[in-house]
Amino acid sequence: MATNDLTTREDVQDLVRQRYGEAALRVLSGNAATCCGSAPAETCCGSTTDKGSCCSDSDTISGNLYSDTEASEIPEAALLASLGCGNPTALAQLKEGETVLDLGSGGGIDVLLSARRVGPTGFVYGLDMTDEMLALAERNRAEAGAENVRFLKGHIEEIPLPDDSVDVIVSNCVINLSANKDQVIREAFRVLRPGGRFAVSDVVVDGHIPDAVRRDMEAYVGCVAGALEKEEYLDKLAAAGFVDRGIEPTRRYRFSDLEVSAIAASAIEELTPEEREALDGRIMGAFIRATKP
Numbered sequence: 001m002a003t004n005d006l007t008t009r010e011d012v013q014d015l016v017r018q019r020y021g022e023a024a025l026r027v028l029s030g031n032a033a034t035c036c037g038s039a040p041a042e043t044c045c046g047s048t049t050d051k052g053s054c055c056s057d058s059d060t061i062s063g064n065l066y067s068d069t070e071a072s073e074i075p076e077a078a079l080l081a082s083l084g085c086g087n088p089t090a091l092a093q094l095k096e097g098e099t100v101l102d103l104g105s106g107g108g109i110d111v112l113l114s115a116r117r118v119g120p121t122g123f124v125y126g127l128d129m130t131d132e133m134l135a136l137a138e139r140n141r142a143e144a145g146a147e148n149v150r151f152l153k154g155h156i157e158e159i160p161l162p163d164d165s166v167d168v169i170v171s172n173c174v175i176n177l178s179a180n181k182d183q184v185i186r187e188a189f190r191v192l193r194p195g196g197r198f199a200v201s202d203v204v205v206d207g208h209i210p211d212a213v214r215r216d217m218e219a220y221v222g223c224v225a226g227a228l229e230k231e232e233y234l235d236k237l238a239a240a241g242f243v244d245r246g247i248e249p250t251r252r253y254r255f256s257d258l259e260v261s262a263i264a265a266s267a268i269e270e271l272t273p274e275e276r277e278a279l280d281g282r283i284m285g286a287f288i289r290a291t292k293p
Contacts, residue, residue, distance in 0.1 A: 073116060085173035085285040086201025086250050089113040093199075097121040098167040101191065103156045103184070103200070104128055104174025108137035108149075114170065115146045125166070126151045127159060157183040164193045171200035173285075176226045182236055189240045189292055198237070198290040203227040204247060207282045212270035216263055224262045224283055233288060242290035251285040258283065 089110050094100060094117040102111045105126025114124045128134050128151065137151050154160040156171075157180050169188045178184050188198055205227045214225050228236070230247055237245045255276045259268050268276075 073113065085203050086287060088170040088172055088199055088201040088287065089117060091199065091201075091248075091287045092168055092170055092197065094118055094122075094168060099165070100124045100168045100170060101159070101161065101166045102126045103159075103169060103171035103188070104177070105137060105151065106130075106133050106172075106174075108140045108151070110170055110172050111137065111149055111151070112140065112144050112146055115144075115149050118148070120148055123148050123150070125149075125161065127154055127156060129153065129155050157187060159187045159191050161191045163190055165191050166196060167193055168197045168199055171202070173202055175200060176203050176228065178226070181228065182239070185236050185240045185242075189242060192292040194292060196292045198242060198288070198292070200288050201250070202233075202286060202288055204233060204249075204284055204286040204288070205229045205282065206249075206284060207278075209279070209282065210271055210275045212267045213263060213279075216267035224258060227283065230286075237288075237290045241292065243293050244289065244291040246289045248287045248289070249284045250287055252281040253283050253285070254281065255279040 087110075090113075092100075092114075094114055096117075096119045098118045099122060100111075100114045100118060102114065102124065105111050105128045108126055111124050111126035115122070118124060124146075126137055126149065128137065131153070134151055134153055141149050141151065152160055156174065156178060169192060175181060175184050185198075192198065203224060206229070209224075209227075216225050233247060234245050258279065259276075271279075
């Protein structure tokens with residue numbers, strides 16, 4: 001795939017919608033999802049006939065994020081469509097009766113897990129811009145029998161909910177895909193109630209990333225090129241008004257992991273051996289916490 005300058009791109013949403021729509025269609029048609037949102041599953045995970053052979057186990061970014069118990073609580077299609085980099089519902093400390101919003105809810109895995117945690121007195125919204133993912137999520141909701149769930153179509157930069165309407169915002173490797181992260185974080189602050197919690201999993205950078213990786217479209221969809229540097233993420237949260245900000249690494253990726261599933265071959269060819277080695281551990285899956293005062 002050719003590399004492109006992503007700093008002024010206006011079609012990032014179209015790129016993400018296309019790739020994640022394709023992933024949803026594969027699950028809806030009975031085939032496994034992609035490993036990382038870019039390559040066919042069989043190219044990086046081997047056979048997809050086994051439920052645990054790809055995104056739920058083998059892929060370094062999206063694999064082994066959910067426990068066997070969690071997997072048993074949700075439809076198999078929700079697990080197969082998971083393209084995240086963490087397990088925010090396990091770390092968000094959700095409580096009975098809370099209202100939760102999942103930004104970029106995809107096939108609904110984190111929405112359905114959240115719905116079980118907040119119980120019948122709580123409620124969970126899932127927001128996604130991709131029609132195919134919304135169709136898959138609604139099918140999974142019906143199969144799970146989740147009555148305290150509603151999926152919304154829209155963009156995470158313009159959340160279709162009123163001010164001060166949710167207690168917790170979760171998200172799983174989606175905010176880094178936005179071309180306007182400041183607006184996403186401001187919108188999250190707006191819809192949270194006072195005392196509300198921002199509790200998301202995302203890919204975060206800890207150090208310099210070569211320009212070849214930053215420009216790569218495939219790495220963007222694979223949650224790498226658009227990732228914020230750690231201190232920049234914290235600064236954006238502070239600028240929006242959040243307090244008690246923190247970033248906790250949950251998984252650090254080696255370059256060998258990224259070249260298999262998240263970076264185009266053309267971008268890899270531009271990297272020197274020293275740059276490849278320096279990437280080890282510099283890109284990480286992380287849990288980001290913050291509170292609205």
